[in-house]
Amino acid sequence: MKILVPVKRVIDYNVKVRVKADQSGVELANVKMAMNPFDEIAVEQAIRFKEAGAADEVIAVSIGPDQSQETIRTALAMGADRGIHVQASHDTEPLAIAKILKAIIAKEEPGLVIMGKQSIDDDSNQTGQMLATLTGWPQATFASNVEIKDNVLNIIREVDSGLEHITCPMPAVITVDLRLNEPRYASLPNIMKAKKKPIDQISLDDLGVDASQRLKTLKVEEPPAREAGIMVDSVPLLVEKLKNEAKVI
Amino acid sequence: MHFGLSEEQNMIVDTVRGFVEKEIYPHENKVEELGYVPQEIADDIKSKVLNMGFYAPNFPEEVGGGGLNHLEFALLERELGRGSMALTHFWGRPQNILMACEGEQIERYLTPAIKGERMDALAMTEPDAGSDIRSMKTFAKKDGSDWIINGTKHFISGAAHADFVIVFIATGEDDTPKGPKKRITCFLVDRGHPGFEIKPGYKSLSHRGYDNMILTFDDCRIPNSQVLGEVDGGFEVMNTWLYATRITVATMSVGRARRVFDYALQYAVDRKQFGQQIGKFQGVSFKLADMITEIDAADWLTLASAWRLDEGLEANREIASAKVYASEVLARVTDEAIQIHGGMGLMNDLPLERFWRDARVERIWDGTSEIQRHIISRDLLRRLGG
Ligand SMILES: Cc1cc2nc3c(=O)[nH]c(=O)nc-3n(C[C@H](O)[C@H](O)[C@H](O)COP(=O)(O)OP(=O)(O)OC[C@H]3O[C@@H](n4cnc5c(N)ncnc54)[C@H](O)[C@@H]3O)c2cc1C
Ligand SMILES: Cc1cc2nc3c(=O)[nH]c(=O)nc-3n(C[C@H](O)[C@H](O)[C@H](O)COP(=O)(O)OP(=O)(O)OC[C@H]3O[C@@H](n4cnc5c(N)ncnc54)[C@H](O)[C@@H]3O)c2cc1C
Numbered sequence A: 001m002k003i004l005v006p007v008k009r010v011i012d013y014n015v016k017v018r019v020k021a022d023q024s025g026v027e028l029a030n031v032k033m034a035m036n037p038f039d040e041i042a043v044e045q046a047i048r049f050k051e052a053g054a055a056d057e058v059i060a061v062s063i064g065p066d067q068s069q070e071t072i073r074t075a076l077a078m079g080a081d082r083g084i085h086v087q088a089s090h091d092t093e094p095l096a097i098a099k100i101l102k103a104i105i106a107k108e109e110p111g112l113v114i115m116g117k118q119s120i121d122d123d124s125n126q127t128g129q130m131l132a133t134l135t136g137w138p139q140a141t142f143a144s145n146v147e148i149k150d151n152v153l154n155i156i157r158e159v160d161s162g163l164e165h166i167t168c169p170m171p172a173v174i175t176v177d178l179r180l181n182e183p184r185y186a187s188l189p190n191i192m193k194a195k196k197k198p199i200d201q202i203s204l205d206d207l208g209v210d211a212s213q214r215l216k217t218l219k220v221e222e223p224p225a226r227e228a229g230i231m232v233d234s235v236p237l238l239v240e241k242l243k244n245e246a247k248v249i
Numbered sequence B: 001m002h003f004g005l006s007e008e009q010n011m012i013v014d015t016v017r018g019f020v021e022k023e024i025y026p027h028e029n030k031v032e033e034l035g036y037v038p039q040e041i042a043d044d045i046k047s048k049v050l051n052m053g054f055y056a057p058n059f060p061e062e063v064g065g066g067g068l069n070h071l072e073f074a075l076l077e078r079e080l081g082r083g084s085m086a087l088t089h090f091w092g093r094p095q096n097i098l099m100a101c102e103g104e105q106i107e108r109y110l111t112p113a114i115k116g117e118r119m120d121a122l123a124m125t126e127p128d129a130g131s132d133i134r135s136m137k138t139f140a141k142k143d144g145s146d147w148i149i150n151g152t153k154h155f156i157s158g159a160a161h162a163d164f165v166i167v168f169i170a171t172g173e174d175d176t177p178k179g180p181k182k183r184i185t186c187f188l189v190d191r192g193h194p195g196f197e198i199k200p201g202y203k204s205l206s207h208r209g210y211d212n213m214i215l216t217f218d219d220c221r222i223p224n225s226q227v228l229g230e231v232d233g234g235f236e237v238m239n240t241w242l243y244a245t246r247i248t249v250a251t252m253s254v255g256r257a258r259r260v261f262d263y264a265l266q267y268a269v270d271r272k273q274f275g276q277q278i279g280k281f282q283g284v285s286f287k288l289a290d291m292i293t294e295i296d297a298a299d300w301l302t303l304a305s306a307w308r309l310d311e312g313l314e315a316n317r318e319i320a321s322a323k324v325y326a327s328e329v330l331a332r333v334t335d336e337a338i339q340i341h342g343g344m345g346l347m348n349d350l351p352l353e354r355f356w357r358d359a360r361v362e363r364i365w366d367g368t369s370e371i372q373r374h375i376i377s378r379d380l381l382r383r384l385g386g
Helices: A037-051 A068-078 A094-108 A127-135 A188-194 A235-244 B007-034 B039-051 B070-080 B096-100 B104-114 B234-241 B243-270 B282-310 B316-346 B352-361 B369-382
Strands: A002-006 A009-011 A033-035 A057-064 A082-087 A112-116 A139-149 A152-159 A162-169 A172-176 A199-202 B120-123 B139-143 B146-157 B164-176 B179-190 B196-200 B212-223
Touching: A002 A037, A002 A094, A009 A068, A033 A037, A033 A068, A037 A057, A037 A068, A037 A112, A037 A172, A057 A068, A057 A094, A068 A082, A068 A188, A068 A199, A068 B007, A082 A094, A094 A127, A112 A127, A127 A139, A127 A172, A139 A162, A152 A172, A188 B007, B007 B039, B007 B070, B070 B243, B070 B282, B096 B104, B096 B234, B104 B179, B120 B146, B146 B164, B146 B179, B164 B212, B164 B234, B179 B212, B179 B234, B234 B243, B243 B282, B243 B316, B243 B352, B282 B316, B316 B352, B316 B369
Parallel strands: A002 A057, A002 A112, A057 A082, A082 A199, A112 A172, A139 A172, B120 B164, B139 B164
Antiparallel strands: A009 A033, A139 A152, A152 A162, B139 B146, B146 B212, B164 B179, B196 B212
């Protein structure tokens, strides 16, 4: 079985994001980029399935500008087997990404897609769900534990009311949550091997997908600066303030 | 001329940096408080690094090492230099000199050191022989096919955790026109060997938890098979294998200086006095400009010296320049970072006072700043018959 893992290049989570002077987006020039942390968790899970004998090949796919290949190399250095790079603009929307992934699925026929539940730049939390809908595959979102047993997925999902246990046939789309695993560091031998693993280049035309923008960003603004806190000396006063001033309870 | 890193080199840097931030930084305050590294933390770091195939990265792949060249190793150590030395010690980088192992020494010392099964330490310095290493008093006397060693070494780093030490010992003396000159031999001595003891050393200002130890030899009898390299060939193995180790001090100084700089830069933006960010005062902003200029210069000087080694070029003077400059830049950067933080810079709520203390030793060990300047100037003057 092949596992497809989409990996996105985003601003490194340590970087303090700044809005561009013209408010058209956030500053990307000279900013450290890295693999979306949720995608690292997805790569880790795919490699664990391979190590456990549940999969034969892990394919990392990234959709974005040339530099997205660095993100694929990172996945290869963690242990993925090969990469696919689809040349596209950095701000390709979730629906277009889902269509591109669907086209790749048609070519590669993976038994499983494991992806991040969201990316930390746009926080859309849509791509996995859209992909499942487009392919007609079942989806298991926000997974915090996954297991394959007799060709069936046993999944624990993190939902507001607690932990939900579900089973799900394959092929399927899994989106992973933070607590699923702790991604491994790239190993030195894998870093040295990463360069030799193949990365296929595919264009949007090859896939026949229209990735044009459907949303228009009007303006990006900094969130309002946080105001200084105050100290209260009693619990009743705290409750009073939460009720009447902050209006949160 | 090409100043960029390859994709692999970038990944090495990112991986080591990520590891240091996630696996080293969180334990630093604890180590400062305790004055030692709890065993379970040491074991955890070591086993993770072994799993990553990053242990002993400075050794060739043929003997089971990571196979990095000098430049790549310098990049790796630069990132390690950001973290506490007491902790990064367990990202094992055994002494290169173990490559001089021969015959059964390979199985007993080289291979286990690379696999992380046995840790090493290197001992040259004595109470009466620091910069002037040749004046050492520790002496080994031949007795049949054995040697009998007497003497004391001090300031020995890593010996607290060492399973064996690589130790330089006088084995004779030649009369030369300039007076008597000691012959030196390098030996491998196991912890626990009769007559050999590893004792607690002094409490140091710098690098709490990275202990320096005292080694004593009291009629310690060891067989000739423990000689590393040739008898009386100590300086040859030293010159072949220890030449590059000064790059370690230089590159770790650069890494630490960058970490310290980031604190100063951030504070210059966050701290307001007289109604504005202190970074808006030229008295602060010009400090930042000087700091980063010197850090970049030290970084390039250091990487260039490592690159020279990879290219097979002479590098003795360049390495000495890198060592003296980077360690002195670190001293200035830590001092100015405290200045920019005002009174808070001195308080142990922030790690700056620790960085400032830790910086002090870098100008002393692995050859003092004066000795490096001596090497640099001799190299230049000798060419003109000086
Ligand atoms: C924490 C720590 C850990 C160490 N770890 C190790 C270790 O693991 N293994 C090991 O073998 N050693 C180790 N050392 C020893 C270290 O390498 C020596 O401290 C260093 O070489 C200087 O020797 P010294 O301290 O005896 O000073 P000295 O040599 O006595 O120097 C005193 C002063 O005289 C100056 N001086 C000496 N000779 C000259 C000269 N020719 N020209 C101009 N100035 C001169 C020096 O620069 C210095 O300022 C360690 C030291 C420390 C502090
Ligand atoms: C151990 C200790 C004991 C102390 N005891 C006392 C005490 O008993 N009583 C008391 O009242 N205070 C005391 N202080 C406070 C001390 O006087 C202040 O720390 C000092 O005035 C600096 O203020 P700050 O630490 O807030 O630094 P800041 O004023 O925040 O300065 C931060 C940096 O910005 C620079 N800077 C600020 N303004 C300018 C400017 N206009 N132009 C250029 N650079 C600028 C500073 O030089 C410094 O480098 C003590 C401090 C310490 C560390």
